[in-house]
Amino acid sequence: RDFLKWGHDELGAIAHVSEVGGNWSFDGPKYRYMQELMWNVNADPDEIMSEFCRDWFGAGSQPMKAFWDRLEQVYERRGANRRFLGYQWVGWLEDHDEFDHYSLDDVSFLDKQIATAKQAVTTEADEFRVTRVADAWEYFRTFLLGRIKFTLCDEKVFTEAAVSVENATALAEELARLQDKKAAFLRRLRAYPSVNQVATTANYMSYFAHVTEFSDMRTMLDELCDQITVHLLAKGGRAEALAFWKKFTRGTSLNKSAQTQLFVLSHPERANLLANGGFETGDLSSWETSGAIKVMTESPRSGRFSAHGTGTLSQSIRVKAGTRYKLAVRGRYASPFEPGRRLFSSDVRFKSSGKSLWSEPNYRRLGKADRKGEWISLGTTFTAPPGADTAVVSIRTTLNWPIAGAGKPVIWDDIRLEKILDEPAVKPGVLTDNFSGEHLDDRQWTEATSGSSGTLPRVRDGWLVIGQRPNATLVSMSRFDDLLNGTGDRRYRLRAHIAMLDAGRKASFECGIRTGVVPISIRDSGFWFTHAFSDSAEKTDALRTYWHQDGKRLPGRWFDVGVPRSAKRNIWYTFFFGPRDVEVYAGFDGYDERESALVGKYQHKMTNISSAGPIFLKMSGGNVKIGEISLMRPVR
Known part of the structure; x- marks a missing residue:
């Protein structure tokens, strides 16, 4: 309010452009503040917050206002010089301080206000909105407790x-x-x-x-x-x-x-997966560099050489999804370091078929330097995310953005990247799971790394149970880039046994063989089918199949599937994929690939299923259970 009022009163500003992140659970009050203050810079911020809480949380407004007021108190602890911040809330800057200034008392107070608001609300809508804010707080809270404790x-x-x-x-x-x-x-x-x-x-x-x-x-x-x-x-x-x-x-x-x-x-x-990590070639071979870094014989940690200077060292290596690694960067400062200066950092980012993958960040910065100039190690452990094939390892003297400056010179040596856990033993082009264990097999499945999500499906009594929506999308660890390359008995065969979970609710199952490790989307390439159970055993179920090439819709087919009462809302699907067409079969007491069980056969017009990246099997749904799923070329 103070900033807008200053602009209006002192500069004569008549408008203000506001860029607000689109996460209502975190940012709801920001929308309301900007909406009100752009019309009236003299409005009372406290009253705006009170109205916001009354409108959105009903009987829970009082504890929710106390919740937001406490967050503002923590924010104000930064001091006046940190009140007006550009892009402060994002982590592009090394000066990110969103988690600073919190105490365990703050966490306890905020927990209490959320709990009180949940108990106080009297309508379903108010409960929904309080719960969405509670989700955001619980997520944020894990970082606070991780830091404080x-x-x-x-x-x-x-x-x-x-x-x-x-x-x-x-x-x-x-x-x-x-x-x-x-x-x-x-x-x-x-x-x-x-x-x-x-x-x-x-x-x-x-x-x-x-x-x-x-x-x-x-x-x-x-x-x-x-x-x-x-x-x-x-x-x-x-x-x-x-x-x-x-x-x-x-x-x-x-x-x-x-x-x-x-x-x-x-x-x-364990082998060092980085080439020339000790600079014993006498030069910077295998490393990409920026800034002023050179190899010298002065003060190595081991061997004859070490790297000196300011800037960035980086190296790309091939990785396999699910593999765990440990990066250890050894460095030291040759001269005393001024308090408050940023120390050197490391980062690891991933790519899939040349495209960036934004998984959980691996950026790490040295907390403090040795006052005597001794060697110190900065370690980072991480896992290659689903779909990743390349990791880019970087070491920097400082971030060098947005404030120019290369930082203080560092001496680096014995930089190591080790594998600390093998990737799951995944056979390309083969997936088969009958969910016989107690838990989901993380050697075969991961969850979609971005996009919509929800409750993670769970294994129970030999079924994969996908309850009421919203639910997470499961993605296979195996790739199927050659899905359409086989003919005759070497075609890929997809089998899925699905059943309705609760007859009193809507139920559907979605399964796709498509680009990437994200939820099923019409913007990528591949095949997708959905089975919608009818609300009555007397009615036919609906099978809908779709094909897309680089976001462009190709021929698909919709079918009515009459499921007999004896099947008890169970269906066993079989799909055969060829270079030109797809065949669909449905059985009601087991898999049935006879001509009498043929639901349909048609041409798909797909030319290159992996044109947009690697192909994985994905599945989601609501109020369904899966007894078995497999995708492979039938064993001869």
Whole structure:
């Protein structure tokens, strides 16, 4: 309000352009403030907030106003020089400080206001809006607790973890649960694209490119697990360490961390995946550089050479989706470092078929330099996201944007990138799952990395259960770029056994074999079908099939499928894909590929299914369960 009033009164401004992020759960009051103040710069901000809360939260308005007022109090703690900020809320800048100035008392107070508002609301609409804000708060809260309880006091945490294996395990499990909550509430935000439009875009994570909290929390979790292993090796040797980590099965918060520790224990010698990481060629070969960096014989950490200067070193390597890595950058400052100056950083970004993938950021910055100029290591652990085939590893003396300046010269040596967990054993062109385990098999499935999302489907009693919408989209780890290359008995065959979950609700199943690791979209390439269950067993179900080439719609077909009562709302589909046409069969007590079960056959007109990128199988739906799904060339 003060800024707009100054512009109006002192400059004579008659209009103001406002760019507000399109996530209502986070930004709802901003829309209301700008709407009101653009018409009347003398309006009372406190009254605007009161009206906003009354309009949107009804009987929950009082605690919701207290919630927003407390957030404003935290914001004002930055001081007057940080009140008017351009693009402060995005992580393109190293000066990102959105998580600063919070305390545990703030978190407790904000938790209480959300809980009170949830209890107070009396209408479904008000409950919906309070819940959407609660989703955003719960997501944001995981970062705050990760900082306050872990990353901002890392020395204290690791001192405590060094006392005993019990301490280290308790700390690791607490941090792992925060990571799980972060993922779960991001799904909730993405579940409502009309409310949180930006959160569902493919480049959403680019807004946080230089926010260190993502990699700080992830790396600290791995380091706590390293400390657990140190305790176990000292106590009972390798056998005890292996036995301990094998206890963390799928569905436990430390499962992925446990798999990492088991791999590291079984592979004590791990190759450096970066070429010339120690600069022992005597030059910068294999590295792309910017700025003023050169190789010298002065002060190496090991060997004969090290790299000196200011700027950026980067190197691209081939990766496989699902593989975990550890990057270790060793550096030191030759002269004392002024307090408050930004220290060197590392980053890892991914590509798929040459296109950028915006997965959870891997940017990490050194917290403090050694005062005596000794070598210090900056470590980062990360996982290659679904669809990734290339990683670009970068090390910088400073971000150098938007403020010009190369930063203080750094000496670098012994830069290593190691694999700390193998990628899932995925056979290209083969997917088969009957959901017989207790949990979803993460060796075969991942979730769509962007776009709309929701509740993650779960395995129950031999079925994959997809409940009421909104739900996340599952994506296969296997690729099917050659889906249309086979003929005769070498054609790909898709089989899916689906059933209605609750007969009293609408039910549908969507399955696509299409571009990328995002939800099914008409803007990409490939095949997609949806089965809509009728609201009565006496009516026919609807099967609709679609084809698209680079976003252009190709011939598809719609069919009525009469499901007999004896099938109990179960159907077994079979699709055969050839270079020119597709055949569809439907069985009602098992797979049936006889001519009598043929639903339809038609030409698809697809010329290059992988023209826009790699092809994966995807599935989602609502109020359905899947007993089996497979996509492969039939075994001869």
